[in-house]
Amino acid sequence: MSSAKLLSAFQEAHGHLVARAASEKSVYLGLVFKSYTLRTTSQFALGYFFLIVLGIGERLISFGIDSIRDKPGQPWRIFPRACLYYVVTMIRYVLMIAIMYVYVEMFLIICLGLALGQILVEAIR
Numbered sequence: 001m002s003s004a005k006l007l008s009a010f011q012e013a014h015g016h017l018v019a020r021a022a023s024e025k026s027v028y029l030g031l032v033f034k035s036y037t038l039r040t041t042s043q044f045a046l047g048y049f050f051l052i053v054l055g056i057g058e059r060l061i062s063f064g065i066d067s068i069r070d071k072p073g074q075p076w077r078i079f080p081r082a083c084l085y086y087v088v089t090m091i092r093y094v095l096m097i098a099i100m101y102v103y104v105e106m107f108l109i110i111c112l113g114l115a116l117g118q119i120l121v122e123a124i125r
Contacts, residue, residue: 048109051098054091055113056120061088063121 038047065084070077095110 048106051095051106051109052113052116054095055110055115056117058088058091058095059114059117059121061091063124 036043036047038044061084065081065088068077068081068084070081095114099107099110
């Protein structure tokens with residue numbers, strides 16, 4: 001498939017999602033493996049809660065990575081750090097994909113979750 005056809009297909013799909021969301025007063029929230037269309041107030045509240053928990057979790061796991069120090073003679077400590085880094089990277093990509101839907105309220109909720117997580121990290125230190 002040529003790049004022009006691929007770009008055209010992407011623009012058509014994006015236009016369809018934007019038009020559907022505008023006409024139905026709903027937000028399409030696509031995560032890595034599953035996507036949801038948020039329509040009701042309770043769905044928005046649940047989605048926002050989930051994004052806040054992800055933001056807090058990202059900051060706490062990042063703090064966990066920093067707390068595992070690499071000491072000479074103990075190379076086994078590299079494996080837990082790498083596993084935590086894998087998890088935190090997945091969370092960051094999910095948050096990035098959620099922000100890419102250009103829904104201002106969702107952007108602010110994600111920033112709130114990250115800020116609350118940072119406050120927890122600072123309190124723990």
